[in-house]
Amino acid sequence: MAEDPRRPTSWLLGRASLGLLLAVASILVLVISPLLGSVAIPARDVFQILLHELSGGALFAQPCAGTPTSPRLCGAYTVIVWQLLLPEIVLALIVGAALGVSGGALQGIFRNPLADPFLLGISSGGTIGAAVLYVYRIEVAEADVYLPLFAFLGSVATGLVILGIARGRFSSVETLLLAGVALANLLSAILSVILLYNPNGSVQVTFWLLGGLGLATWTVDGIAFGAVVVLGSLLVLNGRELNLIQLGSEVAQSAGVDSRRVRLRVILLASMTTAVAVAFTGIIGFVGLVSPHIVRRLAGSDYRVVLPGAALVGAVFLLGARDISFLAFPGSDLPIGIFTAFAGVPFFLYLLYRQRRAVTMGGA
Amino acid sequence: MKGGTAGPCLRLQSVSVHYGERVAVNDLSLSVDPGEFVALTGPNGSGKTTVLRAVLGFHDPAQGSIELFGRPTADLSARERALKVAWVPQTESPRDNVRLYDYVLYGRFPFHGPLDAETQEDHAVVRRVLKEVGLADRSEDGVLSLSGGERQRAILARALAQSTPLLLLDEPTTHLDIGHQLDLLDRVRSLSRTRRVAVVAALHDLNLAARFADRIVVLSHGRRVADGTPSGVLSEELLARVWGVVADLELDRRTGLPYLVPRELSVDRPRSPTSPFVGPVHVVGGGGAATPILRALADEGYRLTAGVLHLLDSDQETAASLALPTALESPFAPIGPKARSQNRLLLEAARAIVVAPFAVGPSNLANLEDVRPFVPRVPTFLFRTPPIQERDFCDGRGEVAWRDLVAAGATEVDGFDGMSEGLGRLFSSPPATPPAARVAPAS
Numbered sequence A: 001m002a003e004d005p006r007r008p009t010s011w012l013l014g015r016a017s018l019g020l021l022l023a024v025a026s027i028l029v030l031v032i033s034p035l036l037g038s039v040a041i042p043a044r045d046v047f048q049i050l051l052h053e054l055s056g057g058a059l060f061a062q063p064c065a066g067t068p069t070s071p072r073l074c075g076a077y078t079v080i081v082w083q084l085l086l087p088e089i090v091l092a093l094i095v096g097a098a099l100g101v102s103g104g105a106l107q108g109i110f111r112n113p114l115a116d117p118f119l120l121g122i123s124s125g126g127t128i129g130a131a132v133l134y135v136y137r138i139e140v141a142e143a144d145v146y147l148p149l150f151a152f153l154g155s156v157a158t159g160l161v162i163l164g165i166a167r168g169r170f171s172s173v174e175t176l177l178l179a180g181v182a183l184a185n186l187l188s189a190i191l192s193v194i195l196l197y198n199p200n201g202s203v204q205v206t207f208w209l210l211g212g213l214g215l216a217t218w219t220v221d222g223i224a225f226g227a228v229v230v231l232g233s234l235l236v237l238n239g240r241e242l243n244l245i246q247l248g249s250e251v252a253q254s255a256g257v258d259s260r261r262v263r264l265r266v267i268l269l270a271s272m273t274t275a276v277a278v279a280f281t282g283i284i285g286f287v288g289l290v291s292p293h294i295v296r297r298l299a300g301s302d303y304r305v306v307l308p309g310a311a312l313v314g315a316v317f318l319l320g321a322r323d324i325s326f327l328a329f330p331g332s333d334l335p336i337g338i339f340t341a342f343a344g345v346p347f348f349l350y351l352l353y354r355q356r357r358a359v360t361m362g363g364a
Numbered sequence B: 001m002k003g004g005t006a007g008p009c010l011r012l013q014s015v016s017v018h019y020g021e022r023v024a025v026n027d028l029s030l031s032v033d034p035g036e037f038v039a040l041t042g043p044n045g046s047g048k049t050t051v052l053r054a055v056l057g058f059h060d061p062a063q064g065s066i067e068l069f070g071r072p073t074a075d076l077s078a079r080e081r082a083l084k085v086a087w088v089p090q091t092e093s094p095r096d097n098v099r100l101y102d103y104v105l106y107g108r109f110p111f112h113g114p115l116d117a118e119t120q121e122d123h124a125v126v127r128r129v130l131k132e133v134g135l136a137d138r139s140e141d142g143v144l145s146l147s148g149g150e151r152q153r154a155i156l157a158r159a160l161a162q163s164t165p166l167l168l169l170d171e172p173t174t175h176l177d178i179g180h181q182l183d184l185l186d187r188v189r190s191l192s193r194t195r196r197v198a199v200v201a202a203l204h205d206l207n208l209a210a211r212f213a214d215r216i217v218v219l220s221h222g223r224r225v226a227d228g229t230p231s232g233v234l235s236e237e238l239l240a241r242v243w244g245v246v247a248d249l250e251l252d253r254r255t256g257l258p259y260l261v262p263r264e265l266s267v268d269r270p271r272s273p274t275s276p277f278v279g280p281v282h283v284v285g286g287g288g289a290a291t292p293i294l295r296a297l298a299d300e301g302y303r304l305t306a307g308v309l310h311l312l313d314s315d316q317e318t319a320a321s322l323a324l325p326t327a328l329e330s331p332f333a334p335i336g337p338k339a340r341s342q343n344r345l346l347l348e349a350a351r352a353i354v355v356a357p358f359a360v361g362p363s364n365l366a367n368l369e370d371v372r373p374f375v376p377r378v379p380t381f382l383f384r385t386p387p388i389q390e391r392d393f394c395d396g397r398g399e400v401a402w403r404d405l406v407a408a409g410a411t412e413v414d415g416f417d418g419m420s421e422g423l424g425r426l427f428s429s430p431p432a433t434p435p436a437a438r439v440a441p442a443s
Helices: A006-035 A043-054 A071-109 A122-136 A140-167 A173-197 A199-210 A218-236 A239-245 A249-254 A259-281 A287-299 A303-328 A336-362 B048-055 B078-082 B100-111 B120-132 B148-160 B178-195 B206-212 B236-243 B291-299 B314-321 B337-349 B365-374 B397-408 B416-426 B435-442
Strands: B010-019 B022-032 B037-041 B063-068 B085-088 B166-170 B198-202 B215-220 B223-228 B245-251 B258-265 B278-284 B302-310 B326-329 B352-355 B380-383 B411-413
Touching: A006 A043, A006 A071, A006 A287, A006 A303, A043 A071, A071 A218, A071 A239, A071 A259, A071 A287, A071 A303, A122 A140, A122 A173, A122 A199, A122 A259, A140 A173, A140 A259, A173 A199, A199 A336, A218 A259, A218 A303, A239 A249, A239 A259, A239 A303, A239 B100, A249 A259, A249 B085, A287 A303, A287 A336, A303 A336, B010 B048, B022 B048, B022 B063, B022 B215, B022 B223, B037 B048, B037 B178, B037 B206, B048 B063, B048 B166, B048 B198, B078 B085, B078 B100, B085 B148, B100 B120, B100 B148, B120 B148, B148 B178, B166 B178, B178 B198, B178 B206, B206 B215, B206 B258, B215 B236, B223 B236, B236 B245, B236 B258, B278 B291, B278 B337, B278 B365, B291 B302, B291 B314, B291 B416, B302 B314, B302 B337, B302 B365, B314 B326, B326 B337, B337 B365, B352 B365, B352 B416, B365 B397, B380 B397, B380 B416, B411 B416
Parallel strands: B037 B198, B037 B215, B085 B166, B166 B198, B278 B302, B278 B352, B302 B326, B352 B380, B380 B411
Antiparallel strands: B010 B022, B010 B063, B215 B223, B245 B258
16 A cells, blocks of 8 residues: 555656657657658758659759759758658668567467567568578569568468468467477578578678668558558457457357357468568567567557557667668668667667566566 | 347257267256356266367267257358357467457458458447456556466457357366466356356356356266256265265355365275265264274275264264264263264164263263164164173163164174174175176176
8 A cells, every 4th residue: 555656656657658768769860861861861851852753843943052052962961861761761661660560469469478479480481582582583574563462472371371370279378389490490491401402692682681771662661551551450450359369268258259260260370471571671679579569568558559569669670770781881781680789689688678677666 | 238038048969079989978968048147067088078069060960960050050151150159168279479459350351251341339349248257457567478277367358359149168267276267167157147148158167167157967978877966966976986086065154155075085095895975874872983984984985974973073074074974962061962863864874873882971872772663674883892881871771772672683793794794795785886896707
């Protein structure tokens, strides 16, 4: 009783500060993202170009006017900002959202806070898909089309194998998780073999393994956006079911949740959402793992909130990781997957530390 | 509230459930009516939990059919089933510290499509069931902060929020202390009465079952071995046969309900070639003469009765410590008509009579005389050491009574061995002999 007045306060403070941090980070990330890229462009030009393009030419009819930038250079800047930078930023947001929402859904369905879109080997499957294309040089001329397609198919195929395991009458979520991890390792081994015997493809495949936004175009963004919105919405509709599944699949079943069907549905949707991300950006780790945790800390564990929340946080998180990569190594275009881990791991450890302390304090 | 339909809530017809090779439920038929409180009981592994799990669709029966309100469960979706039957598991471990109110609101799941918001009715139901389980003041707290007793009531509330006409409870009191056990089952029973919710509770505590259930169904090895009211079903014989426990059945004077006082294991550690629970053997004694006999016979596993014994007499104390049904008389008083008629009832029920070498005086001469009418029918063993002449303190009348017994066919024995041998022969019919003893002669 004595600690009651204290507990909600500290809890509220914890939430408020974290929420504030997130809001500030979001705005910051959205504002500075267009300024960062492999080519340094003056900020004023960037915003003028952006506003010019976004308003359909109504604003800043002559971008770069009043800046030292020559009209010719401004034309190049426009192409860079509008055709390269912005699609990349939008793709980061879309992929981050996809990874966040599928991470949240998988953590829910496996009742395991360490579940992650990549844990089950979905990404390894995608990489193999891409590697096969690279290594065997199938239709290299149209790599932009076939590469994502192969990666997508590889991921989905892996997802289907996991679903096949999940369909087994007696497979528990624990069995399924273990099977997924085993499958991921097997696929990594297969990938290693492919690369070992085909060293000529290994550079491009490494890009896949480390993840990057280099394939971004407005077309890619359009496809990714459509797919992620549809798949993500379908995932979010399972929030109520996921809430009950946290009590155990049998309790959920007794309360009216068709646990098995929900499990199949969520794994399929999450696999496909992840597959879309892998198809265009390769393996970007940690976003799917961290984002749901941040939302849970902020807004509680109602999956109807966790899933859309994880999409938002994932979007900001991935874009933020991209920004940090350019801030840390200006002008270079390092694989973004490296930076999600650099940014994510310390933050994740901090969250765990906070959570532990909260449990100790509230543990009456 | 619901389920006013005629016919049973739940009907199992020849249901068998297998776990691989093992038959967990074997050809079970059972029917539960609206508003009935049925306790499903039996030893561990008797299949009571499996029955509930089959009803909930966690196991598919290998044979037979299960119907909920006239509809085969196989045809019901999880949602449809959840509108007819709710489940209170033995324990539930929520992962997250969900607000109790939201946790109970989860019980309203079957009433919603994926895009529906909670309705006023949902909130009204949640508030009502929280009040009914006595947790209205904890509704804002996280479920992980609840105590064990509160947690179990929270689970009950979540199940009640489903507003089903049938509630299944699986050993809901296992993790609770005695006060919380009574509290929980009391709430369940009064809810079942006021809202006419049928309850099927797997309970291994027979006394709780007898206290709260309208009907007790006893399972053994997946089969139904008894079914009826608590007083009709519970018996020492059932306890021995199904649970392998020697227990005394007493009547709670206040409630009129039976309760069992377990004494010891019977089947798991047979102490003699004699199969337990043969009898009853009625022992006539007094003054301590019957004490070694009672002990020896109890050790050999016979079911015993005794009488007439005087209160405070050392034989009476022995009989009391073994919890034997005993015909009693006040200390030092002559054996009166009431005690004698009690004694005659015990003699009537006896399958053998043993007369201890007690001192016969005017106050207890009736003990010898009352045995006489039963001798022709019931094998009777008389301890003749020390001889009757040395312990007859009523002018030869004791000796006369003794000779009458012998003349009627009673067997005189010299000591324990003679008695044991005689009783052993008497009860050596096949069911009375354990398998080991039957196999032995073949080698």
